[in-house]
Amino acid sequence: MSTTALYTWRKFKNATMLSLTGLSLLAVVGVLFLILAYTVSKGINHINWDLITKMPAPVGEEGGGMANAIVGSLILVSLGSAYGIPVGLFAGIYLAQTEKGWFARTVRFLTEVLNGIPSIVIGVVAFIVVVLPMKRFSALAGGFALGILMIPLITRTTEEMIRLVPSSFREAGLALGIPRWKTMMFVILPAAFKGIFTGIFLSIARVIGETAPLLFTALGNRFWSTQLDQPIASMTVFIYDYARAPFDDWNQQAWAASFILIMLVFVLNIIFRFVTRKTYTA
Amino acid sequence: MYDIMQQSLKENDIPRIQETLESVSGATDAARAPRMEALGLNAWYGKTQALFNVTLSIPRNKVLAIIGPSGCGKSTFLRSLNRMHEEVGGSIGGSILLDGEDIMDRDPVFLRRKVGMVFQKPNPFPTMTVAQNVVAGLKLNGMRDRKELARIAEENLKRVALWDEVKDVLHKPGSSLSGGQQQRLCIARTLAVEPEVILMDEPASALDPISTMKIEELIDELKKKYTIVIVTHNMQQAARISDFTAFFYMGKLIEVDKTAKIFTKPTHRQTEDYVTGSFG
Ligand SMILES: Nc1ncnc2c1ncn2[C@@H]1O[C@H](COP(=O)(O)OP(=O)(O)O)[C@@H](O)[C@H]1O
Numbered sequence: 087m088s089t090t091a092l093y094t095w096r097k098f099k100n101a102t103m104l105s106l107t108g109l110s111l112l113a114v115v116g117v118l119f120l121i122l123a124y125t126v127s128k129g130i131n132h133i134n135w136d137l138i139t140k141m142p143a144p145v146g147e148e149g150g151g152m153a154n155a156i157v158g159s160l161i162l163v164s165l166g167s168a169y170g171i172p173v174g175l176f177a178g179i180y181l182a183q184t185e186k187g188w189f190a191r192t193v194r195f196l197t198e199v200l201n202g203i204p205s206i207v208i209g210v211v212a213f214i215v216v217v218l219p220m221k222r223f224s225a226l227a228g229g230f231a232l233g234i235l236m237i238p239l240i241t242r243t244t245e246e247m248i249r250l251v252p253s254s255f256r257e258a259g260l261a262l263g264i265p266r267w268k269t270m271m272f273v274i275l276p277a278a279f280k281g282i283f284t285g286i287f288l289s290i291a292r293v294i295g296e297t298a299p300l301l302f303t304a305l306g307n308r309f310w311s312t313q314l315d316q317p318i319a320s321m322t323v324f325i326y327d328y329a330r331a332p333f334d335d336w337n338q339q340a341w342a343a344s345f346i347l348i349m350l351v352f353v354l355n356i357i358f359r360f361v362t363r364k365t366y367t368a
Numbered sequence: 369m370y371d372i373m374q375q376s377l378k379e380n381d382i383p384r385i386q387e388t389l390e391s392v393s394g395a396t397d398a399a400r401a402p403r404m405e406a407l408g409l410n411a412w413y414g415k416t417q418a419l420f421n422v423t424l425s426i427p428r429n430k431v432l433a434i435i436g437p438s439g440c441g442k443s444t445f446l447r448s449l450n451r452m453h454e455e456v457g458g459s460i461g462g463s464i465l466l467d468g469e470d471i472m473d474r475d476p477v478f479l480r481r482k483v484g485m486v487f488q489k490p491n492p493f494p495t496m497t498v499a500q501n502v503v504a505g506l507k508l509n510g511m512r513d514r515k516e517l518a519r520i521a522e523e524n525l526k527r528v529a530l531w532d533e534v535k536d537v538l539h540k541p542g543s544s545l546s547g548g549q550q551q552r553l554c555i556a557r558t559l560a561v562e563p564e565v566i567l568m569d570e571p572a573s574a575l576d577p578i579s580t581m582k583i584e585e586l587i588d589e590l591k592k593k594y595t596i597v598i599v600t601h602n603m604q605q606a607a608r609i610s611d612f613t614a615f616f617y618m619g620k621l622i623e624v625d626k627t628a629k630i631f632t633k634p635t636h637r638q639t640e641d642y643v644t645g646s647f648g
């Protein structure tokens with residue numbers, strides 16, 4: 087092959103690859119756009135302040151909103167975070183410090199197994215260990231299920247992010263006569279903060295969209311409730327109920343609620359970017 | 369060549385360091401007593417032994433250089449002195465004394481405040497500012513007084529001749545400084561906890577010649593107050609800055625003496641080969 091032919095061939099390959107990557111990008115952005123457009127077009131009649139400020143209307147009446155479901159979702163996620171984040175963090179710190187040993191290896195393996203368990207199964211487990219003994223569905227049971235879902239993700243990112251911090255910082259801390267736990271808390275964790283925070287954020291973004299584990303635990307509630315030992319509403323269960331209902335008005339509200347949920351995750355994302363923007367990197 | 373070395377590495381060849389050092393030390397007993405001593409020190413990484421029966425005195429307020437080819441155990445020896453060797457899962461046998469007391473009887477946390485360490489690669493804490501880096505050791509051990517911390521930061525930055533260069537960027541990340549500045553920052557950080565002994569593991573090997581020169585000047589200044597042990601594989605550097613030089617080879621201490629003697633009339637053949645550049 088002559089040099090020019092080779093050159094043309096290379097340019098051709100280059101152009102092909104570039105188009106392929108461009109197409110993939112379009113596919114991703116296109117799907118996202120489709121979802122948003124479809125959601126908005128279906129729920130356009132109900133995307134209004136009522137949806138986020140009003141309570142569900144009695145069956146048979148038009149309108150109403152999901153104020154209780156939004157608050158309920160936030161309560162459920164907070165409950166899950168309240169123990170999912172510390173447990174995940176400590177497990178991650180432990181694993182990062184203990185490379186070897188059967189216990190660490192077992193914990194690491196179980197974390198991965200836990201990560202792979204379908205969320206509906208976690209819901210059933212929460213049903214058995216919390217709902218049955220309490221003899222009622224409750225916010226606590228829902229938070230428990232969400233917390234379990236958060237743990238493996240937080241554990242894994244924490245472990246990995248701590249490992250990414252060069253050991254020279256740990257050595258520098260120890261060589262200054264700083265005890266190990268303080269070196270971990272004030273030297274290593276801050277250096278890994280951004281990554282760990284990303285893990286926590288992703289786990290929150292993941293569980294806020296969970297429905298299945300809540301059906302067996304928090305159940306849902308058409309009324310205002312912030313009591314932790316009572317059934318509580320959530321956006322996802324609201325969407326689930328309203329999408330299945332035989333009323334057009336409810337179906338549209340389900341679409342509108344979906345849009346709000348997507349927007350909420352979007353806003354969380356922006357807050358997250360803002361928080362992690364100004365930290366020094368290693 | 370290799371065979372000759374192997375042969376001369378026999379036990380009875382371990383030099384009489386004690387005598388050598390005592391003959392050159394100061395007048396009073398206290399001044400004559402070494403700051404630190406390794407007695408029959410062995411060190412392992414798991415099952416592999418890295419140091420063999422090292423007996424070596426570290427004289428007070430002097431600079432002891434440790435030289436030898438890569439992998440001969442220089443860093444291992446240094447890290448045994450502040451018990452950092454254990455932090456990578458290593459173990460030691462024999463004993464190490466600090467002012468006559470066995471360091472294995474001490475809490476490593478307190479030992480390391482007396483025996484500070486500077487690493488090969490500058491490692492200022494990435495999430496702390498220049499000023500915070502200097503006082504990190506004090507702050508993380510409970511000192512709260514902001515004024516006092518600021519004063520100590522300034523004092524120690526001046527001691528390492530960094531103050532003028534960084535006084536306007538005290539609130540920038542420590543990692544934003546140049547490599548040479550970072551290393552002096554790390555030395556300031558070590559000095560701030562008021563150690564008595566400073567261990568330096570090739571502190572200038574990652575730096576440019578000018579920064580290296582600054583570090584060397586600093587070491588010369590510091591030895592008035594501190595006992596310094598410095599690992600270097602730069603022979604000229606050892607010759608320039610140290611009072612005593614110890615030559616290690618394959619985990620053993622071959623020879624320790626006044627630096628001038630090591631570089632002009634070493635007792636042992638391997639030392640001579642090494643310092644004249646026949647190998648290593
Ligand atoms: N973390 C470690 N684990 C296992 N072996 C090590 C470790 N660090 C050093 N060694 C071994 O110990 C010996 C001495 O190493 P070192 O003290 O680092 O030598 P030097 O500083 O003189 O180059 C070498 O053979 C090296 O391979």
Ligand SMILES: [Mg+2]
Nearest residue numbers: 442443444569
């Ligand atoms: Mg070394």
